[in-house]
Amino acid sequence: MPLSCTYSVAPAILEAAQPDDCLFMSFSFSCVAIFCLFGACILSACIVRGMIGLAVMDTPGHRSAHDTPTPKGGGVGVMLAFAGVLPVLMSLTGLPLFSLPACTLAAATLLLCAVSWLDDIYQWSPAIKFAAQCAAACLVVAGGMALPWPTPFVGAILSVLWLIFITNAVNFMDGLNGLISGCLCIAALCIAASATYLGVPALRWPALLMAFCLAGFLPFNFPHARIFLGDVGSQGCGLLAGAAALYIAARSPFPSGWVVGPALLFPLIYDVIFTLIRRKLARHSLVQAHRGHLYQVLHRSGLYAPAISCMEWAFTLWGMIIGCFVAPMPVLAGSLIAFLLVCLPQLVWTAFAILRTRQHKIGAW
Incomplete structure (x- = not known):
């Protein structure tokens, strides 16, 4: 059976051209x-905008930050734009379009x-969503996008667990205007800006594309929400x-390059882990919907929602600065300093957040 071709004509044309022609063509491709x-x-x-008109509504519940029914499914626009433009962008920039990963x-x-x-439409059982997350994570790892350490097998297991966790973390944190879309937009811009430095230049254009797709959604969600990402956007992103x-963890040549991803996403990771531990100690259900995340508690205390989102954006940027700073350090020192x-x-x-809850009585959280 013939192998699928992953060769792009763009690098070949540039290679065959004269220096002046090569510079002009490279500029044209850019x-x-x-x-x-x-x-x-x-x-x-x-x-x-079309999804707003479709009006698949998110009716406020006991864990919602909004008071009136608001359309959801804005993530359809983000993901369709990303999927539609990415093949063109990869061909233009010489990235292998049909590689296994x-x-x-x-x-x-x-x-x-x-x-x-x-699920956004029919409200399926959480078990179905979790099964889809597990299947998606296993597919990604089976394609070769996995940690090579400490051993390939253990690295594959850790990679699957990481993908499931971060998919859920993003989904859990998608509850306030502009919080997740802004954090991920900034994260994508940071990855694009530092991709060459980190030794992963192949991420530059896909990361930029995701940032621009999220930028198309953000005005409809921040500072006032006309539509939400929905599960389709939060889980896909x-x-x-x-x-x-x-x-980045598998391909970066830096000893502590693996730190960059977790540091960049650390505001989401920390909030989710802190909330799970606190609820476990309080003997609350870990799977029941709640309003106990730090960002939810701060919003319930009366803090302006866009201010909370902007702080989370700043934390994301701070994580990227720290990740790039410690990347060249030895593994142990870099990991400890970054943490x-x-x-x-x-x-x-x-x-x-604790001080706010004492000053503004919000009830159990």
Whole structure:
């Protein structure tokens, strides 16, 4: 059976050209690629606007931050724009379009988004969503996007667990205007800006594309929400964010390069882990819906929602700075320093949340 071709004509044309022609053609390819990014942003915004008209409503519940029914499914615009423009962008920039990791990641994202969108409509059992997350994570790892350490087998297991955890973390944190879409947009821009430095230049254009797709959605969700991402957006973006972190950890030549992904996503990771531990100690159900996340507690205390989201954006940027700073360090030193530095603002944030709950009685959390 013939192998699928992963060869792009763009590098071959550039290689065969004269130096002046090569420079001009490289500039031309970059211009077209940038045009694709803005096109994706506009396409995402147009689909999101259409989803508002479709009106698949998110009715407020006891854990909701909004008071009136609001459309959900804005993630359909983000994911469709990303999926539609990515093949064109990869061809233009010489990235292998039909490589096994790319194909399995695409299949996993499609599976998870399809199940999530149907869940947005029909409210399926959590067991179905979890099964889809597990299947998607296994697909990504089976395609070769996995940690090679401490052994390939253990690394594969850790990679599956990481993908499932971060997909759920993003989903859990998607409860306030602009929080998740803004955090992931900034994270994508940070990855694109530092991809060459980290030794993973292949992530530059896909990360930029995701940032532009999220930018097309963000005006409809922040500071006032006309539509939410929904599970289709939060889980799809969560899986891609987790996969990008795995790619950096596996491919970066820096000893502590693996720290970058977790540091970048640490505001989400910390809030979820802190909440799970606190609820466990309080003997509350870990699977029951609640309003006990730090961002929810702060919002319930009367803090302005956009201010909370902006702080989470700042924490995301801080995590990327720390990740890039410690990446060249030895593994043990880099990991320890990164953990301490990303934890510090989160501990201050937690102390502030506890102080707010004492000053503004919000009930059990």
